[in-house]
Amino acid sequence: MDDEAMRGRGEDAEKGERERKTEGARKVPFFSMFRYASRADMALMAVGTVAAMVNGMGDPLMTVVFAAVIDCFGAGDNVLQRVSKVVMYYIYLGIGTALASFLQVSCWTMTGERQSIRIRSLYLEAVLKQDVSFFDVEMTTGEAISRMSADTVLVQDALGEKVGKYAQLLTTFVGCFIIGFVRGWMLALVMLACIPPNILSFAIMSRLRSQISARRQASYADAGNVVEQTIGAIRTQVISFNGEKKAIALYNTLTKRAYKATVLEGIATGLGTGGIFSVFFCGYSLAFWYGAKLIINEGYTGGQVVNIVLAMLTGSMAIGTASPSISAIAEGQSAAYRLFEIMNKEPKIDITDTSGIVLDDIRGDVELNNVFFRYPARPEQLILNGLSLHVPSGTTMAIVGESGSGKSTIISLVERFYDPQAGNVLIDGINIKSMKLQWIRGMISLVSQEPLLFMTSIKDNITYGKEDATLEEIKRAAELANATNFIEKLPNAYETMVGQNGAQLSGGQKQRIAIARAILKNPRVLLLDEATSALDMESERVVQEALNRIMVGITTLIVAHRLSTVRNADCIAVVHQGKVAERGVHDDLIKDPDGAYSHLIRLQQANTEETPEMPYVAGSRFKSTSLSLEQSIRDSPRNRRQHSSKSVGLSRSDDLFRHVASREEHLEIGDSEAPKKAPIGRLFNLSRPEAPILLLAIIAATVHGLLFPSFSIMMSGGIRTFYYPAHQLRKDSTFWALMCLLMAIISLVSIQLEFYLFGVAGGKLIERVRALSFQSIIHQEVAWFDDPSNSSGALGARLFIDALNIRRLVGDNLAVLVQCTVTLICGFGIAFASDWKLTLSIIGVIPFLGLQNYIQLRFLKGFGEDAKVMYEDASQVVAEAIGSIRTVASFGAEKRVITIYSQKCQASMKQGIRSGMVGGVGFSFSNLMLYLTYALCFYVGAQFVHDSNQPFKMFSEFTLPWFSPLLEFPKQVTWHQTQQKVENLRHPY
Template identity: 40%
Template sequence: MDSEDETKPYINRKDDNIAVSNQDYESEDKCSKDEKKPEKLNMVSPLTVFRYSDWWDKFLMVLGATMAILHGAGLPIMMIVFGDMTDSFITSENMTYPENFSLFNHTSVNFSTDFFSYALLGELEDELTRYAYYYSGIGACVLFAAYIQVSFWTLAAGRQIKRIRHEFFHAVMRQEIGWFDVNDVGELNSRIVDDISKINEGIGEKIGMFFQAVATFFAGFIVGFTKGWKLTLVILAFSPVLGFSSAIWAKIISAFTNKELTAYAKAGAVAEEVLAAIQTVVAFGGQRKETERYQKDLEEAKHIGIKKVISANISIGIAFFLIYASYALAFWYGTTLILSDDYTVGNVFTVFFSILLGAFGVGSSAPSMEAFANARGAAYAIFSIIDNEPQIDSSSNAGYKLDHVKGTLEFKNVYFNYPARPDIQILKGLNLKVNCGQTVALVGGSGCGKSTTVQLIQRFYDPKEGTITIDGQDIKTLNVRYLREIIGVVNQEPVLFATTIAENIRYGREDVTMEEIEKATKEANAYDFIMKLPKKFETVVGERGAQLSGGQKQRIAIARALVRNPKILLLDEATSALDTESESVVQAALDKIRKGRTILVIAHRLSTVRNADLIAAFENGVITEQGSHDELMEQKGVYYKLVNMQTSGTEDQLQEEG
């Protein structure tokens, strides 16, 4: 079909990936000849991830981080209480009776011994009660701090993610059509789901857990140096190696995760494409083929995931080997310090468990660092799209608005080629003038530039050279939204949304009244069949209008274009996909709405454009002839050949049927 051939240029998807821009993806053939270029891991800066936080979010994050620090410091502080309690047990166990205790007479010995034992037990009970209060107080503080930590970070992340989703979707909606030619729509959908979820995970409670782990690390070592600096220094001998291994681990995991995201995005694009065209897939028995295609992309993600898991497990094994080796050294040296009377058992336990908690704090921070690194990588792709300034911005308020539109269109020496295939020139000096109120038909073979002409009028693209004017005003100087509001479009394949008939028509103009909707449907010959439906205008049309016939969908699309009351109406193969009966009804509707409008018609069925005021014949990107039907038939040029081909084809078909 002509419109599809021209509006969907070939795209080499292997060379095109929005997940991580500036990466070099080589084709299989090129890989066999040249060495692969090293891939660059792109991330935003740590602070840029939070670019969509407002002052309230910052307050929540600061308070959440403060509570995370208190939460993390709770366990090392509890080790101080634990060490003192251990010393109190040992002290009470080693207590002896006074030296003069044997001077008591034998009748009172039993009584005095029992009394002294009860006194010791009472004192120990008081101390244990005091330590129980300490533990309870620390536990209550940790409970409160942990709740504030998790809830505030989660709340702040949710608020930011809402803004990111809105900005991302808005940014995608404002891009020019040429941008979509070189960016896979299915992959964009995967990004808005997967990548934004990665950002949400990376800037939410995982950040709070990171602050908690860092606080545990510092608090543990502060307690360790305070209670026993000699033992702490010995344990610290392993820290540089442990820290170096953790850093390498985080970098390796981040690199593999980024590649894994890209692979899953490709697989997601395949799945979305197949599901969107499931009827075609089933009709041609392509289930197995599409399953294998999806499986192929998943295989790539699987291999990357295996490498990621192996690398992670090796790194974790090395890290824990170093940790346990430091524990063995700590127990040996701690025993030596106890025997030399420099340390008490409580000091050794306090130092050991504090350093233990601090070391585990470093280990537990790795998943948070990984999640944050993933968020930075995902944010690079998302923010790159958000920051991409479209060449044709439909949301901009800039541009001129005409006081009165007559509808005169003119192309002056227009040259154009699609962004996705810049080497192939579609229009090669197009010149055409359409006076206000005229109906002009564009005819020609596939790929000659007819649909491209219609797209340029809507300013989906800008010409490389030349100008397009409406009432003498260059459309580049007009406000883009205003330009499209004065133009009505009916395409070959009408696109309806899974909502009611009224809402689909209202999509043409938001403030349209029900009376205007009914008027438009009458002009489009759609009112009668709508009123026969059980819910009339509130009937849900289904996915892509699946509950309606082709002719019904086309007439609703015409009504949607008419509610704008456009001065310029573009009909791109509006009847070519319909059966004869539906075509006659739709064609009657189109004939009814021509009065007072400038209409540009693209048609393959030349019988539908014989009554046009002007027929322009395209060949190789230029108009080679124009005039009425009779005039062009006399010239015996391009139009004459097209008519003869269709006429002879129709006659042959009738003879075969006869």
């Protein structure tokens, strides 16, 4: 990579960053995200929504049952009999929510997978149907891969289980408020004061996270673009020109931007979550104070007050709990906007347009009449300035000229990659604009300097010329292309995999496969764009012989830099400053010493004085000269940004084979090793520089984890005061109200610090891991990239997804682990301190919860890895298709690419659906066990209270602290799921 190219990429990355900062506020309406849902998806969403609503009513109804239990214990007599009747409602709720949970998770996961696959395929279809100018100025391969691997994941989250979770929590919110007002409207009305701050906290957090997410995704997209460009050009631009350090520097710059966005996201999330928790504790403070007044003055009961308070705060907390789902939906809406914007874009030159003239056949007469053309990427530069050129049917026209004169532009116009701004391009006297595009491209074959092969077998690569070709036709085309000898010497012959960009073949072998592909197309017009200029002498001789065979009787346009290769052409046209300056046969043109052709010959002779010309190749229609070490003849219009994107997925001249022509027939197949698991300890070792920050973050998370066990003590004390005499009730309720205010302040500070510090530590780790991984990748030996699992598309997707999982593990989920661990330990400690005998009798339910988590994780472990590998393979299809867009367009292979991509995604979808079903079973069982545990706790507590002299004290001091550890058990699933993902990462270092 040269300095100019690297600077260009950096400038384009900065430009992309500025442009996409504005996209955070742009999003599609919620229901518009479901525009691609089928009838089956509609049914799944309907069932999932109803199930989510049923599941959401579990919490409101549980507050009623809980209040009834409190009144049973507070009554003092027949406690066991009363509680035994009430706890049956917990069992009923458990069964109902278990069934609803399964339907909710499985239905929404299933429809999310189905719709996301459909969107992925339609997005790829929309990208592939864009004209070439779109890839000049609007889209690079890295951006395409990033959107396919990142934006589609965000959309899938917004279409799937997160919607079900939101519907569940919305139902909880509405149900709790209805119960609160029915049970006591006065207290419920006062408790409404908690709602506006909660909604405000959520709204601010959601908006900030959406904007920050858009900026982070933009940085990831630009970084992914660098990865794709670098790996795609690993042999030529990177290794050959020592571009590793420049690529690493640019990549690190972009990951630093992503780090800043990660820290900002931590601050925003901390403020929002801390605000929600603070409002929660303030609500209880208000409840203790005002509830006591209502008990004294309005005759409310303790259970009634508890029911109203729990209902109102559970409802308001449901909004806070829904914040991750709502944030995911908001991010999905922003991602959907970016995807749908491309999907709705209509190209000026549409390959899917079925209108236009279709003839029985064409003669191949080609004419450019007074053509003016500027490239969209460089509108200020006029490339063709009134150029006129006529190529009679069946003749060979050589087009020569200085670099930038417009030679390759003529080829692009004949293929109709672009339309001229003025003038006409005619075939058989008919303007190609009026012809059906797919049909006319089917009559034209293009062989370029850079043979573009796909990561599949030799046979499949050749059949891009004719998809339904028989094996005999394939072999005949290979024979005409002088490829039969080396193909049949390979272990798997025509079934041999060529590797990414044909990396396991030499330059000459790749070019002959490309020629066989062109032959199989049976073209009427053949376009040769520097087809032999990047080959060594022996390879050029063999390839030239193959070209000579197929050029007979076909209209041929040859763009050439070395003039000695075209001296036998039927006509030579010299292009200068966008016009045909001179034309004729070689012998006539050299007679004019002042002519443009003679001038070009003298320039080449001067340039070849230091590089001796290769000997004349006898028997060849066209003669070979020295191997050109420059590619200045490539007058491609692409600016630096697009040019670098073109290198991704394209195979340039292979330096590895260029100097070993004698070994051209040798194909080296590399063995791929089984993926290794990354040790968790190494990840934490990589976080050592942030050890002080992590220590402070863990302390903040510990304080966060202490909140609910401490609150359970306050809750039990506050509820107990509701059954005291009036004078003591006034005094104690004020005390507990002030304690809750203190908890509100502590929660606001600790949670903000927790999210900020873990954001810094996690962001630094992901920046470090990305940098080390990318550095390790580009320093691998060339053969390492021959492994299909190490293709540019797979590595680009893996760097994004795996690094994201690592950040979640050491950032968000480490915080959850610390919180849950502290809550569990403190909750159990309080319970043991209250009554160790009762605690031991109830602790028997814990193994069931642990077993449920273990079974669920074992299933998710296998499914997640399989789907991950399949999506990486699908990403490689996208990388090759976009990187080789001219080849795809020239051979009309858009539908074939989409079919291959859809097939790979279908397998991933099936794994995702299976994972969703298993997850549904797991969460269903988790809900059932939770309600059964509540029932058991209350029943066993009532059994012990039956013989106690202080029944309510026993209940409040023991039973309420149990809520904290039991509620934290399901959260462990999140930690272990992410841990498993990280352990399954295949690290390339």
